[in-house]
Amino acid sequence: DVKVTQSSRYLVKRTGEKVFLECVQDMDHENMFWYRQDPGLGLRLIYFSYDVKMKEKGDIPEGYSVSREKKERFSLILESASTNQTSMYLCASRGTPGYTFGSGTRLTVV
Amino acid sequence: AQSVTQPDIHITVSEGASLELRCNYSYGATPYLFWYVQSPGQGLQLLLKYFSGDTLVQGIKGFEAEFKRSQSSFNLRKPSVHWSDAAEYFCAVGPMEYGNKLVFGAGTILRVKS
Numbered sequence: 559d560v561k562v563t564q565s566s567r568y569l570v571k572r573t574g575e576k577v578f579l580e581c582v583q584d585m586d587h588e589n590m591f592w593y594r595q596d597p598g599l600g601l602r603l604i605y606f607s608y609d610v611k612m613k614e615k616g617d618i619p620e621g622y623s624v625s626r627e628k629k630e631r632f633s634l635i636l637e638s639a640s641t642n643q644t645s646m647y648l649c650a651s652r653g654t655p656g657y658t659f660g661s662g663t664r665l666t667v668v
Numbered sequence: 669a670q671s672v673t674q675p676d677i678h679i680t681v682s683e684g685a686s687l688e689l690r691c692n693y694s695y696g697a698t699p700y701l702f703w704y705v706q707s708p709g710q711g712l713q714l715l716l717k718y719f720s721g722d723t724l725v726q727g728i729k730g731f732e733a734e735f736k737r738s739q740s741s742f743n744l745r746k747p748s749v750h751w752s753d754a755a756e757y758f759c760a761v762g763p764m765e766y767g768n769k770l771v772f773g774a775g776t777i778l779r780v781k782s
Contacts, residue, residue: 562711591769598677598774600758600773601712602772603770603771656700656717657702657770658714659713661709661710662709662710
């Protein structure tokens with residue numbers, strides 16, 4: 559089975575901190591995604607990557623950046639965390655038959 | 669722009685009763701359609717998908733969904749709900765070209781009464 563691992567289940571960070579959310583997949587997939595999940599809004603795409611060092615903005619990229627130095631790893635970066643970035647963050651990897659999601663990182667910014 | 673509407677935020681059904689979760693999409697071409705389930709504290713698990721062919725698709729855990737192009741719908745059904753089906757369900761739509769960014773609905777929370 560494809561495995562997508564997010565390094566932290568829960569994080570608490572202070573406003574203004576730089577935050578790194580890490581995601582690793584073990585199936586050599588080219589496409590990886592970062593989504594943000596908020597109640598009543600479903601999942602919204604932040605960024606995605608279709609190859610190493612390649613990235614594209616999703617629907618809500620403001621306040622975020624990403625890094626994909628190796629195929630298996632896709633990092634989401636909050637340059638200066640703010641309270642409105644408190645959310646559940648889900649990483650996904652795309653292969654056949656579809657997406658595989660990690661368990662999520664619940665980030666709280668205080 | 670593509671969008672997905674799940675009209676029901678919460679649904680409560682009795683254990684053993686049948687279930688239908690609604691999903692309507694807006695998309696300019698033939699889409700890929702998915703249903704995912706999320707148990708509390710977990711990531712999303714794929715229940716089933718539709719790419720082409722037979723419009724009634726079978727998934728895991730006894731779920732099925734029917735693609736109706738004329739109604740732009742992809743409703744999820746299960747004939748007899750189990751207490752373990754209590755979770756949040758997401759419908760998603762994506763393009764058929766490579767890359768395949770998915771757009772998700774807001775989700776439907778299913779509660780099961782015993």
